Amino acid sequence: MNLDSLYSELTLPTKKKLALIVLDGIGDIATKQQGYLTPLEAANTPNLDKLAKDSAQGRMTPVAPGITPGSGPGHLALFGYDPIEVQVGRGVIESLGLGIELKAGDVAARANFCTLDKKGIVTDRRAGRIETEVCEKLCAMLAKKVKKIGDTQVIIKPGKGHRFVVIFRGKGMEGPLTDADPHREGKPIPTVAPVNPKSAKAKKAAKLIADFYKVALPVIKNEQPANGFLMRGIAHQPDIQLFEDRYKLKPACIAVYPMYKGLAQLVGMTKIEGAQTIKEQFETYLNEYDNYDFFFIHYKYPDMYGEDGNFDAKRKAIEEFDEALPILMNKLPDVLVITGDHSTPCKVAGHSWHPQPVMIRSEFSGADKLDRFTETGANLGSLGVFDAKFLMRHMQANAMMFDKYGA
């Protein structure tokens, strides 16, 4: 029997409340330069310590040993989906990141402006890294001229620098397609093709994108240096089993940044808007406590400062989170998880493969006799090192949502 079917068969309804709190990129590594402490270890966290005392702890492999996930696979795993089986195209992720609400069947592409010579050869794949304002102007020109290709709506939205996204909203299309990007200078823009040559829907999408190039390229042909564009990661929004169907829990997302709202929306969570700070996010949780079974609360800053390699700022972001915790502690959920979607060590100044620490606190979690929630402490916890995709199952178990298996 398939493991997912087994979980599903054993699942019981619950009236308990579950909360998954993601400190983005929380995991870090101890190095000599920082006195062998991680930001989590260096931070003053009296509230987190209090919660840790009655928690089970461990570490999670986000995808597979050695693999560094982007936010997409990192969160899909936290939401309990196999991040290798369920792949979300770059175009979809970028669209979510720009706050675009995708619909079923939308085909999305990550695009960027480039420079072409007279013969159509790519001479600069990033068009000299044009400013965001230039990108916004070019996108507006394109959006004005190209609203539809046949029956298909075309949505163009600028990102940062030379980057933008294009969404094709129509019927009977799917990805993935090969890139309209030679991946190096000195070559023309290749024509896209279905990755699966047997897919009629992908053929339709490929034809549409060829048509899009025909009408869009002339619009910017006299611009300098951005007189062309490349498209990558062209795919449809994947067909993912809804979170509520999968876990029998009504989920809410309390996030600030568009990317995480988008990822939550991808699995069917309800986005609760308005909160801008972690304190406001916890207040939203209190206000909505009765309306949902499951809360996904996302805190961005440990990742942001980790990416900057800024140890002190990451430590302070953790302390700020800790200061807000008493709001949540007014009404703790029955099952509380605090973890990250991956590590973002200051030393790496980027996402990494290092298993992130995780703590689960419930009436039945047991306590691992750890006074704090840290990477080094989590190494000693009862949860060991496990695949992040199983976290949801641990949460369901702690909510007594699984019937006994076998007599």
Added chain:
Amino acid sequence: MNLDSLYSELTLPTKKKLALIVLDGIGDIATKQQGYLTPLEAANTPNLDKLAKDSAQGRMTPVAPGITPGSGPGHLALFGYDPIEVQVGRGVIESLGLGIELKAGDVAARANFCTLDKKGIVTDRRAGRIETEVCEKLCAMLAKKVKKIGDTQVIIKPGKGHRFVVIFRGKGMEGPLTDADPHREGKPIPTVAPVNPKSAKAKKAAKLIADFYKVALPVIKNEQPANGFLMRGIAHQPDIQLFEDRYKLKPACIAVYPMYKGLAQLVGMTKIEGAQTIKEQFETYLNEYDNYDFFFIHYKYPDMYGEDGNFDAKRKAIEEFDEALPILMNKLPDVLVITGDHSTPCKVAGHSWHPQPVMIRSEFSGADKLDRFTETGANLGSLGVFDAKFLMRHMQANAMMFDKYGA
């Protein structure tokens, strides 16, 4: 998507240097008799301690829980191949152990002399455990008389006691074949047959071995007690993805014993000959530093003394290794791993299933705040207990050889 394909897709080139140092059979267990210390814990290892301080540690399951590997599966897992999927026949392993260079398509058998009665019934499967010199004499007799069967070259090489190997070097043959061994006394030598009855290549190999028996048995029929021979583990050298193709690393093997050179050669490592001691091996590493990306350095003695159940000798072998370490430390690789291929506990006096300790040291490994490299310390490390086949992926990650997965 298949995990190997994902790793391969994410792999980036590197200019870093990686070294895998295998202390064969290093893992041990603490027992009351030895004051609850393992040889690694009892040893004085100032240099290893220094390296451990800036390392991540953990333990590795060589094959699967409870499974005790031979050197073949143990090393294949360290080299990152699934030791259950990639099986290497006993004949191939024994040939490698005797220092024979196998070629693609060679079919190798592990053989041993036996005693037959007048009717051809096996009366002693080991021919009274004849001396090595007798075995050498008999092999020379066979080799002189049987150089070829048709177009196929026959290579016969003596091992220890009653053991020898036979290599069939020709075209269009493959294994595995069933054994020419009744596995107990009182039965005749069975005729070999293809394990896969549909394989024409295996049929050809089976026919050839039947012909070999026809010409070889008469050569020794008047010898006593070894007037016959059995053949087992008859298979071709498996088609293994080359290490360099798999990891985009140019590998070198610095080993002393033929078996480990052979296993390294099986995956396409270049053997660097000459070094006889661990000091010389480290010196070879220094000399060859610029010529390769990956170094496999094998140290045999912890296993050898573990097999003898000799705690003190195993401890001293570890101390001798530690004394040589400063040579390596003159020019540490960017990613250094120190581990074993399996445990060889003195108490077991043989290989065992106990997960072996492992340490990874790199700029990005992080430090687990452990002052030494020991079994008990490794239990507390951030790597947890993981399958040995993922060690190479950890090493690649530490060398920053993987692109981020997903946006």
